[in-house]
Amino acid sequence: MLPLQQFQDFIKQHQLFAKDDKILVAVSGGKDSVLMLHLFKAIGVNVGVAHCNFNLRADEAQRDENFVKMLAVSLDLPFYITHFDTKKYAAENKISTQMAARDLRYNWFEELRIKENYDYIALAQHQNDAIETILINLTRGTGISGLHGILPKRDKLIRPLLCLTRQQINEAIDNNNLDFVEDSSNLSTNYTRNKLRLQVIPHLQEINPNLEKTFAENIARFADVEEFLAIQVKKLSAKLLNKRGDGIYIPLDELLKLQPQKLLLFELLKPFGFSESTIEDISNSLKSLSGTHFFSASHQAIINRNDLVIVAKDSNEHFNQFIHPSTKNILFGKHEVKLSFSTEIKFEIDANKAFVNADKLIFPLVLRNWQNGDKFIPLGMRHPKKVSDFFIDEKVPLHLKSSTPILINGNGDLVWIAGMRQDNRYKLTTATKKVAIFELEKY
Structure with missing residues (x-):
């Protein structure tokens, strides 16, 4: 049997969508997305199927496209397909192939959602994906928001499969004899996520056989901490950020009182795009002379007498x-x-x-x-x-x-x-x- 109750309970718990909403389901053809599509179909949700061909795996990519198309036809569902020149996009934008594929698919999903009047886009990440994301964030460096991993809902993206582990998905696929296609790149350790999945997490599971459950509980705690911090920062912003016609003024003496200073300063200034290293420089310069400047892509912060002043950068040069x-x-x-x-x-x-x-x-x-x-x-x-x-x-x-x-x-x-x-x-x-x-x- 399909894990329908678990699926429905998770959707209800996190209020992922309303009963009459239309959902665009991203389907690669792998176990995760195939199971998610069958679950949506089984509970009677109005869905359409979207598939991206990134032209990265030659015949295998075409095989995946054909499989997903036939799956959508067999379930009598609308099918949408697009093709990307992923390597060209990556080269032009000087980013990795993985990042290029991510940008391309998310942009296309949103364009398609709007064009075809879908309410949400469903992605098939599960609990093990959330664990991998947290480990990646911790390895590269992260704030509190990076500790909750993948959220069940963010804007128009929903992830209803976060209620299941990889093992539960495998069992559901086997027990229900569901067809799927295997992406051979999932076995390559050239990618960071695959290295964690294949080489690191198995060792962690030896230490803690209930790793998924433990991480799920930790993720919930981290999310609660982030929510609490957001509430406190909102109150602090209302108190300290004084909006004037020429910018936002923050009293330096109040910033010096903050505890913990760097954390709260980072959260206060995060909406203005300042990096963590720049926030640290600002924190270390709160007693500096007037005239010290700090920059983000969109704003500048200036030590001005008794205030830290935040102003938007003027994108236009002032010529005569x-x-x-x-x-x-x-x-x-x-x-x-x-x-x-x-x-x-x-x-x-x-x-x-x-x-x-x-x-x-x-x-x-x-x-x-x-x-x-x-x-x-x-x-x-x-x-x-x-x-x-x-x-x-x-x-x-x-x-x-x-x-x-x-x-x-x-x-x-x-x-x-x-x-x-x-x-x-x-x-x-x-x-x-x-x-x-x-x-x-x-x-």
Whole structure:
């Protein structure tokens, strides 16, 4: 008999899908996926069969494709097939063949799920696969999330066969005389997972004959610890991560109080893509001088006075932007500068607006980033001041210095530090006949 009760209980326990959901079943033709397909069919779920031919094993790959197709036909199920040039994809992306096959199949499964209106994708990993995954993670290095191995459900992926061990699957296949095909690469020790399966785990089972049961219990404990940690980190994030318009500010004194510091800092900053080694550098630099920068692929972290400031990287380089008299608006990073003219000689006290004597402007003007050596005469003052000193006096965070637009006249004079202060030389006077109005909007 098929292990239907175990299968159904596991689906219910982990709420893998609803009764009326459509499930796309990934079937390679091996024992695991074949049994899973028969289990789905036996409990009356609406399923379709998806098979990938990676063109890695010549005639054997074609044999697998033919077998899965005939299996789907015999069960009166929809069948979907795709072919990949896996080695070419691996070479182009400079990744291993295994990783290439993984990327290709997961991407195709999701595209197919959406196109054919399936609710979930069922994968045939079982308890022994979960053990192998944990051992791989421990060998390569992992956080807490790597200790729970393979989850029964993540997004649109479900793994209902995690209720069974490899031995139970073999017994079900034999007892029910189910046909399957054997992947010869499963016997090769060229792959890390196969080395663990064939050479390491048998020795562990000699030490603990109930290895699968022990790991299943440990996985449940690890998952509980991860859930507890996630709850605590969520509370900590709400307390410490102060969102402002220009970034996220985290008080340094609060970070220094964290215990255990590196673990909690890693979890707090994980959404911003910082690696474990970078998190360690940040942890060791919390007492450093302002100006220390750290980078991930998407963000940068800056020690800025009393805070650690997290800001998203601007993907666009800020090149010089030219402004002509006909320019109405111009985009600059996360800013937009608008230009209008008026013959009414008046101004407003608004840092996001500059009211400039238009007769003194030499077009085209330039909108650019601040540069070392920039000077201007702040409105209301008589003597030049370095922009860098002005930023210090105004306590401008480091990450905003480089992104603040600077308006430069055609003769090289600095006209306006956008959103902060305009130059006294370009203020309105009784002799002004035309006003150029610059207005800054931030996004």
